[in-house]
Amino acid sequence: MISKNKISEIKKLSQKKFREETGLFMVEGSKSVHDLLFSQITVKELFATENWIMGHADWLRGVEAVEVSETELGRISALTTPQQVLAVAEIPQHELSEVDFADALLVLDGIRDPGNLGTMIRTADWFGFRQVVCSLDTVELTNPKTIQATMGSFSRMKVFYTDLVAFLRNPAIQGTIYGTFMNGKPIQSADFQKNDILIIGNEGKGISAEVEACVQQKIHIPSYAVSQEHAESLNASIAAAVVMYQFRQ
Amino acid sequence: MISKNKISEIKKLSQKKFREETGLFMVEGSKSVHDLLFSQITVKELFATENWIMGHADWLRGVEAVEVSETELGRISALTTPQQVLAVAEIPQHELSEVDFADALLVLDGIRDPGNLGTMIRTADWFGFRQVVCSLDTVELTNPKTIQATMGSFSRMKVFYTDLVAFLRNPAIQGTIYGTFMNGKPIQSADFQKNDILIIGNEGKGISAEVEACVQQKIHIPSYAVSQEHAESLNASIAAAVVMYQFRQ
Numbered sequence: 265m266i267s268k269n270k271i272s273e274i275k276k277l278s279q280k281k282f283r284e285e286t287g288l289f290m291v292e293g294s295k296s297v298h299d300l301l302f303s304q305i306t307v308k309e310l311f312a313t314e315n316w317i318m319g320h321a322d323w324l325r326g327v328e329a330v331e332v333s334e335t336e337l338g339r340i341s342a343l344t345t346p347q348q349v350l351a352v353a354e355i356p357q358h359e360l361s362e363v364d365f366a367d368a369l370l371v372l373d374g375i376r377d378p379g380n381l382g383t384m385i386r387t388a389d390w391f392g393f394r395q396v397v398c399s400l401d402t403v404e405l406t407n408p409k410t411i412q413a414t415m416g417s418f419s420r421m422k423v424f425y426t427d428l429v430a431f432l433r434n435p436a437i438q439g440t441i442y443g444t445f446m447n448g449k450p451i452q453s454a455d456f457q458k459n460d461i462l463i464i465g466n467e468g469k470g471i472s473a474e475v476e477a478c479v480q481q482k483i484h485i486p487s488y489a490v491s492q493e494h495a496e497s498l499n500a501s502i503a504a505a506v507v508m509y510q511f512r513q
Numbered sequence: 514m515i516s517k518n519k520i521s522e523i524k525k526l527s528q529k530k531f532r533e534e535t536g537l538f539m540v541e542g543s544k545s546v547h548d549l550l551f552s553q554i555t556v557k558e559l560f561a562t563e564n565w566i567m568g569h570a571d572w573l574r575g576v577e578a579v580e581v582s583e584t585e586l587g588r589i590s591a592l593t594t595p596q597q598v599l600a601v602a603e604i605p606q607h608e609l610s611e612v613d614f615a616d617a618l619l620v621l622d623g624i625r626d627p628g629n630l631g632t633m634i635r636t637a638d639w640f641g642f643r644q645v646v647c648s649l650d651t652v653e654l655t656n657p658k659t660i661q662a663t664m665g666s667f668s669r670m671k672v673f674y675t676d677l678v679a680f681l682r683n684p685a686i687q688g689t690i691y692g693t694f695m696n697g698k699p700i701q702s703a704d705f706q707k708n709d710i711l712i713i714g715n716e717g718k719g720i721s722a723e724v725e726a727c728v729q730q731k732i733h734i735p736s737y738a739v740s741q742e743h744a745e746s747l748n749a750s751i752a753a754a755v756v757m758y759q760f761r762q
Binding site: 295299302379383386387389390391392413415416417420452485486487488489493494495496497498499501502505506509510512513 | 628635662664701735738743746747750754761
């Protein structure tokens with residue numbers, strides 16, 4: 265059972281404003297909740313169906329599970345198809361001083377689509393990136409759609425939000441600052457090093473002029489056009505994936 | 514102005530059932546409508562704001578534009594944020610006999626997310642694929658979310674729907690049939706040829722057992738794990754993009 269007040273409290277976490285006020289966010293679905301429970305993130309509450317609790321007792325590791333009906337889950341869920349489990353956790357706080365400039369960095373400038381951000385974090389996790397630095401106008405990691413799209417990778421990735429221009433001027437940066445542009449050189453010709461920085465821009469507008477001024481090497485994913493008419497661009501999360509893949513070659 | 518009947522007729526095209534009944538689908542937004550108008554697809558109707566019509570008369574090429582208010586557009590749109598223009602067009606019909614086995618083919622087995630399908634078609638267009646063959650349980654190309662995600666590439670791509678097992682047994686296939694699997698060999702070691710076939714599977718379940726039996730070479734996108742815990746998989750549209758990118762190297 266779950267009180268009306270509690271339902272309203274959790275439901276509100278779909279909204280940025282209430283996540284900021286409370287410092288909490290929600291995580292839904294077995295895979296994501298599994299990764300959350302096995303991460304460093306503090307879990308405050310966990311709501312699940314009887315079936316889920318019976319099947320996953322070994323995941324709980326001291327976290328108390330509140331048994332709820334599927335109808336109740338539907339009331340607190342931010343998803344159109346609620347899953348069997350929903351957890352409320354503390355938003356991880358990472359200080360910029362934690363950034364490891366000896367390791368590769370993915371930098372995101374103005375990503376607005378939560379699905380794109382989540383997919384980029386999932387892909388970064390696959391390709392061994394552990395740090396993502398986002399501009400202040402990038403959608404929040406804790407947006408339920410972002411969390412959903414990361415498929416659990418949110419729990420392993422350090423995601424920072426900061427002013428990119430100031431960040432990219434940090435003298436501790438040793439690697440090359442790469443950015444994707446239509447007029448960049450083919451990514452195959454880039455000589456990537458372990459400590460390089462890869463910047464991906466906004467879905468429609470690309471990298472902003474201020475951030476462009478910090479880019480040291482412009483790169484580009486070559487299209488393979490069979491006729492004059494072809495796609496004008498790639499989706500931002502696709503571009504990020506291809507660049508990270510090539511980076512690891 | 515647009516009649517109540519017409520609003521209801523167009524609105525219904527958001528649903529598969531009515532697209533099948535009428536053979537029509539809708540296309541929204543300037544970029545997509547531009548690519549539609551300059552394609553071989555027959556445009557039946559076009560609704561746009563006064564501003565849009567004034568600015569884009571040279572795109573119309575004989576298509577009559579019906580002027581509507583933004584409120585009216587909002588009533589017929591399938592988008593949460595309606596654009597300035599919406600067109601109704603005939604669903605292109607491609608016969609399997611049109612498949613060119615001398616050219617590369619992307620094959621999709623059970624893709625369910627319209628955004629993923631649309632992104633794959635956009636990416637395929639970028640990497641010079643002109644043919645996509647989908648299993649019968651793949652989401653429809655004409656789903657408004659798919660069309661939206663293709664960013665106009667729907668107008669240039671031949672998309673076929675058919676039984677994949679029968680299709681993959683076609684003796685006209687000369688190239689190698691590749692499929693992505695967790696236990697496949699690294700894609701970097703594949704010796705791709707121009708007439709190869711690349712199969713991408715369902716978001717959660719991957720390639721079905723029946724289709725797997727037709728695969729000649731299993732391939733895999735290597736992860737770059739910095740610790741034991743990392744993403745378990747890539748999003749299907751990301752996997753498709755990386756494979757198509759590698760294919761063009």
